[in-house]
Amino acid sequence: MLSSSQTTGVLSILVSVTEVSDVTKPKDLVQGTLDLLILKTLALQPMHGWAVAQRIRQISGEVLRVGQSALYPALHKLEQQAWIRSEWKLSETNRRAKYYSLTRAGRKALADEAENWERLAAAISALVRAV
Amino acid sequence: MSRWVTRIRLAVRSLFHRPQVDRELDEEFQYHLERQIEDNLHRGLALEEARYAAMREMGPIAKSKEECRDARRVNWIQDFVQDLHFGLRKSAGFTTVAVLTLALGIGVATAMLSIIDPVLFRPLPYANSDRLVSVGFKHAVEPFEFMFGKFYPDWSDHQTVFTEMTAQSAVSWKSRHPPGRPSVSVEVIALIRKKIGEHEQGR
Numbered sequence: 001m002l003s004s005s006q007t008t009g010v011l012s013i014l015v016s017v018t019e020v021s022d023v024t025k026p027k028d029l030v031q032g033t034l035d036l037l038i039l040k041t042l043a044l045q046p047m048h049g050w051a052v053a054q055r056i057r058q059i060s061g062e063v064l065r066v067g068q069s070a071l072y073p074a075l076h077k078l079e080q081q082a083w084i085r086s087e088w089k090l091s092e093t094n095r096r097a098k099y100y101s102l103t104r105a106g107r108k109a110l111a112d113e114a115e116n117w118e119r120l121a122a123a124i125s126a127l128v129r130a131v
Numbered sequence: 132m133s134r135w136v137t138r139i140r141l142a143v144r145s146l147f148h149r150p151q152v153d154r155e156l157d158e159e160f161q162y163h164l165e166r167q168i169e170d171n172l173h174r175g176l177a178l179e180e181a182r183y184a185a186m187r188e189m190g191p192i193a194k195s196k197e198e199c200r201d202a203r204r205v206n207w208i209q210d211f212v213q214d215l216h217f218g219l220r221k222s223a224g225f226t227t228v229a230v231l232t233l234a235l236g237i238g239v240a241t242a243m244l245s246i247i248d249p250v251l252f253r254p255l256p257y258a259n260s261d262r263l264v265s266v267g268f269k270h271a272v273e274p275f276e277f278m279f280g281k282f283y284p285d286w287s288d289h290q291t292v293f294t295e296m297t298a299q300s301a302v303s304w305k306s307r308h309p310p311g312r313p314s315v316s317v318e319v320i321a322l323i324r325k326k327i328g329e330h331e332q333g334r
Contacts, residue, residue: 049159050166067188068163069195077202082137088155091162093169098159105134 034066034074036117039102039110042084046101048091049075075100083109145205156199160192266296 041047041055052075053066078084083106091097102110145152164185171181200206218226254260266286267276278286280300287296 048162050163067190068160068192069190069198072159072163072195073198073202076199080138080141080203082134082141085137093166095162095165096158097162098155103134103137 032113033117034070035078036110036113037064037066038071038074038078039083039106039113042100042102043107043110046089046099048097048099050097052100078106081109082106141203142205145200145203146208149209152203156196160189160196164189164192262294264293266293 037056038052041052041059044055047055049068049071053068053071056064056066075084075086079086079100082103084100085103086098086100088096089099167185167188168181171184172178176184197206215226215230218229255263257263265276267278269276278298283298287298290296
C-alpha cells in the first residue's frame with residue numbers, strides 16, 4: 001500500500017504531465033481516475049453512493065477520500081454513459097437508497113480504463129526510478 | 132446498440148420527467164447526508180454537532196446537484212425552454228418573430244448547404260476525378276447529356292480526345308451491338324472497376 005505522501009507525489013506528477021501532453025485539462029485525468037475507482041468499486045457488488053465513497057476510502061487505506069461533490073456528478077455521468085445503471089432498493093439500514101451497478105458496457109470500460117491506468121502508472125514508475 | 136437506447140431513454144426521462152428526476156436527486160443527497168450524520172454519531176458526536184459536521188463535510192449540495200444535471204447533458208435544453216418562456220412573457224410578438232426568423236434562417240442555410248456541399252464542393256470519389264467528363268447531346272427535353280445508342284460504338288472506337296470512353300443505358304440495346312463487342316453495361320462496369328482500383332491504389 002502506498003503511503004499518503006507517495007500518493008500525493010504521484011498526483012502532482014500527473015497534473016504536471018497533463019499540462020504538456022494532449023490531455024486537454026488536468027481535471028480530465030483526475031476525473032478519469034475517479035471513474036476508474038468508481039467502476040472498480042461497483043464491480044464488487046451494487047452499491048449506493050455513500051457506500052462507494054466509504055469503500056474507496058477503506059480499500060485505499062484512508063488515502064483516497066471522494067467527496068460527494070465529485071462522487072455524484074461522476075455517478076450520474078457514468079449512468080448517462082450507460083456504464084452503470086441505477087435502481088432504488090432498501091438499504092442495509094432499511095431505507096430507500098439509489099443503488100448503482102455495472103452494465104456490460106461498464107465492465108468493458110472498466111477493463112479498458114484499468115489497462116490504461118496500469119500503463120500510465122508503469123510509465124510513471126519507470127520515469128520516477130530512472131531520474 | 133442497447134447502450135444508445137439506454138442513453139436516449141435516460142435523456143428523455145431527464146427532460147420530460149424533471150420533477151421526478153429532481154426528487155430522486157434530492158433523496159439521493161438526503162440519504163448521503165443522513166448516513167454521514169449517523170457516522171458522526173457513531174464517532175461520539177452530539178446530534179447537533181453531528182449534523183453540522185456532516186453538512187460541512189458535504190459542502191455545497193446545490194452546486195453538486197446542478198453538476199449532476201449537467202452530467203445528464205439536458206440542462207441546455209431546459210435553459211433554452213426557460214429563456215423562451217421568459218421571452219414570451221416579456222414580449223410575445225418580438226420573441227415569436229425572433230425565434231421564427233432564426234428557425235427559418237438556420238433551416239434554410241442547413242438545407243442549402245446539405246444540397247450544395249456534395250454537389251458542388253466534394254470531388255467525385257474516383258482517381259483523377261477532374262479528368263472525368265460527361266459527353267453527349269443537349270436538348271431541352273432531357274436535362275442530362277445523352278446520345279443515341281447506335282452512335283456509341285462509332286464514338287467509342289473513333290474518338291481521339293479521351294483516354295477511354297464508356298456509356299450507360301437505361302434500356303437494353305444489346306440486339307444492335309456489332310457482334311463480338313461486350314454489352315455496354317459490361318463496359319461501364321469494367322471502366323468503373325478500373326477507376327476504383329486506381330483510386331484505391333492511389334491511397
